[in-house]
Amino acid sequence: MDQARNGHDSRSIDPAAKEMLRIADREGYATIWERYEQQQPQCSYGQLGTCCRICSMGPCRIDPFGDGPTRGVCGATADTMVARNLARMAAVGSSSHSDHGRKVALLLKAVANGSNTDYHIADPDKLTAVAERLGIPTAGRSTAEIAGDVAAVAIDCFGNQGEEPIVFMEKYMPKKRFQRLRELEETLYRTTGAKTGLLPRAIDREAVDILHRTHFGCDHDPLSLVAQSVRCSLSDGWGGSLIATELQDILLGSPIIRPVKANLGVLEAESVNVVVHGHEPILSAKVVEMAQSPECRAAAEAVGAKRVNVVGLCCTGNEVLLRQGVGMAGNESHSELAIMTGAVDAMVVDVQCIYPALADLASCFHTKFVTTSEQAKIPGALHIQFEEHEADAIATRIIKTAIDAFPNRNKARVYIPQHTSTAIVGFTVEEILKALGGTPQPLIDLIVTGTIKGVAGIVGCNNVKVQQDFFHRTLTEELIKRDILVIGTGCWAIAAAKSGLMDLPARELAGPGLQAVCGQLGIPPVLHMGSCVDCSRMLNLAGALADHLQVDISDLPLVGSAPEWTTEKAVAIGTYFVGSGIPVHLWPLPPILGGPQVTKILTSDAKDVLGGWFFVEEDPKATADRMEQIIMERRAALGI
Ligand code: XCC
Ligand code: SF4
Structure with a gap:
């Protein structure tokens, strides 16, 4: 799957990304894809999980194919x-x-x-x-x-x-x-x-x-x-x-169902563009709020800008998208591409999933790269310390920094790819139940009759080892085609939004059952439930169904997937899904295959013990087949 080696279109399926990657090639901007290539070949001990540097007698490594020692210095297997x-x-x-x-x-x-x-x-x-x-x-x-x-x-x-x-x-x-x-x-x-x-x-x-x-x-x-x-x-x-x-x-504020725009086309040539990136909406929600203040509006107009346009990236983007209807610039692999448009006046980050490379890249432009958290300082960034008790003032200061940068924008270098999709978002448990008339019973009825076979929850990141959004999009399409309702969060949700899968016409891609339900309820076949911490909303939905039926989550026709997972947070999410009784697909390979016992526990023994387990699959269609099969087995066990 060495996408990076096969030319730029193999790096992403996103049309905006493809345009920006052509510019990156032309201008020689470094990207994750290029640095990934430079890292080849990556360490196979690391990939298999069999290296240890926990103490200073190491580092120790074990070749799982039997070459060399079978134990670390201390005897660890x-x-x-x-x-x-x-x-x-x-x-x-x-x-x-x-x-x-x-x-x-x-x-x-x-x-x-x-x-x-x-x-x-x-x-x-x-x-x-x-x-x-x-x-x-x-x-x-x-x-x-x-x-x-x-x-x-x-x-x-x-x-x-x-x-x-x-x-x-x-x-x-x-x-x-x-x-x-x-x-x-x-x-x-x-x-x-x-x-x-x-x-x-x-x-x-x-x-x-x-x-x-x-x-x-x-x-x-x-x-x-x-x-x-x-x-x-x-x-x-x-x-x-x-x-x-x-x-x-x-x-x-609790999110409500509403339409938003997603992809780099949400950047505006005439406006001060502020991208909020990271995870904690305590900051980003304030930035969005303060951008509307008379003070910031006047300051923007004074430098000749139409307005201050705040847009999101990654999960903090999901948070403000859901609660404030803010446009979504993209998921993880879009973060460098956004800066390369030359139209971002400030990228404001809090914590998690922020490439340190953004600092260097921003320095090639007029873009202010602003870190705000004690826990995420990045060399080369401008640090404006965020303090909750002075949130209004600090958010205003951050926006002013962007406004001050705006006149330095080199208009000749600006290129905003004109791609956006409409996405209907905000499907919290509360909103889903409201759409169903207040109880989970209608959803249960639809599942019992087989109109909807089951529900798949998809989460997770972009990963340079997978063509950006390819697995997210293909797997999602394959599942809805099989009348499996798809819900999810994180960078998957952004991929789905950009692909148009969260817009009403996407129901035409769904199987006849799901299509009819979407028509009746006026919803897309693919539901945005929020940021990665909002995977808790998926747990709650599963819990509501289980309690309503007085069964365990592991009895329900539910499956999970993290098809482009990157971070340790994704490991935690996958593991609590499994611990909650939900089978979880993973790609790329998790670093466990060098441990046969661990692999067996997680991919097989867990099935009987916890009712949830992991499986690994590289092909999206085969993944959908397997997920459907699990759903059908669970349906059969329930006698439906
Ligand atoms: Fe992964 Fe969370 Fe980060 Fe996106 S942002 S890269 S963890 S999906 Ni939440
Ligand atoms: Fe230390 Fe044992 Fe790990 Fe080797 S295997 S680094 S000796 S803890």
Whole structure:
């Protein structure tokens, strides 16, 4: 699959990307594709997961095909190395999502106690709903009191020192799944005599537990390490990410179904263009809000610009797309291409998925590359420190930086590829249930009659090893053709939006059943559920169906996929899907194949134990076949 070697059109299927890559070739701008080529051949030990540099007697490596030593210096086996590396990936991924969730919880606390007045409770109904779910009394109490209690419960999920499962998970996870995990813990203890936990006790604790148990000379047992990876990932899906989603809805407003535009054509030649990139809408939502202020409007006009046009990239783009209807410039592999248009006056980033290469690239243009987070500083960037309690002022300063850069734009160098697609977005669980008339029953009926065979959730990134958006688009088309409703988040959602798959006419690509449903409800066959932390919305939808039917998630005709996955966060997402009972497809290959035992646990044993498991497949059509087959098997088991 060495796309990078086969000329520029093999790098992306996106028409805007193709145009920009031609410019990159002509002008000699370095891109991920070029640097990927320069990295060839990549280390095969790394690809198989069998290298270890956990202590200074190493680095050690094991050739899984039997050449050379079969143990590290300390005696660690290939499986130990693979399992430890995987656990660390899950810990980092979970921590990234969860630390994002923590900041939202702390902000809710600050808003509730009045120490932050730049934000407010934007959706009191959601606050009440979340409070009731958590068992917090609401009757006769003020919004601030309720918000304070919700924030306290959320914050406690991070640092609680008890042994009981985290409250958010206990209250949100469907009953049968929770029971199954608890019974599994008991069974493992009884049959092995060793304690193996699966239900997370606290979000921070499970990540630290992994850092501890993967220290030199601790846990070497592949099963135990995989179990802790599941536990930590569950603390992300049903903890940190869920807290991020729910509390962001409270603070920034719950998304509603609405049309938006996606692709580089959202940049405007006549306007000051600000691209927000990263993950945390606490900043980006403010940038969008402040761009509309009379002060910023006047400043933009004073430099001869039509307006300040804020557009999004990656997941923070998804957040403002969903809540504020902001145009979407693109997914991960579009980040360099956006700067190359010469029309971006500032790219403002917070945390996660930001190529450090953007700093160099921006310096070839008038573009201000602005970092804002203590946790994501990039050499060559302009750092404007973001502080929540001064959010309005700092967001305004950031926009002014873009406005100041605008006159330096070299108009002769500007090239904005004129491609956008319309996407209908904002399919939160609440919005889906509203469209269905308030209960999941109509969706269940459609699944029972086979009008819709099942639901596939697709997530994840762009990866330079896969032609950009090719797997996302092809797999999605193949699934809807088979009457499988596709929902998802992250950079997949952006790929689907750019491809037109989230527009109403896309229903013509769907099978007859799904097509009819889309016609009736006035929805596209492919539903945008948000950013990567909003994978928690998918868990909640699955949970609502499971609880309504009084079954486990693993009984339902649901499947998942991360077909262009890149980051450790994707490892955490895939793992909490599996831990929640959903089979998950992955491509490119995860770095586990050098550990036969770990591979067997994750691709086979997990099936019986957890009801969810991983499978790997390179071809989108074969992937769709396999996903359909799983759905049909689950339907048969349900007797439908
Ligand atoms: Fe992956 Fe999350 Fe990043 Fe996009 S942005 S590259 S994790 S899909 Ni969320
Ligand atoms: Fe080598 Fe063991 Fe040290 Fe890893 S922990 S680097 S396998 S000696």
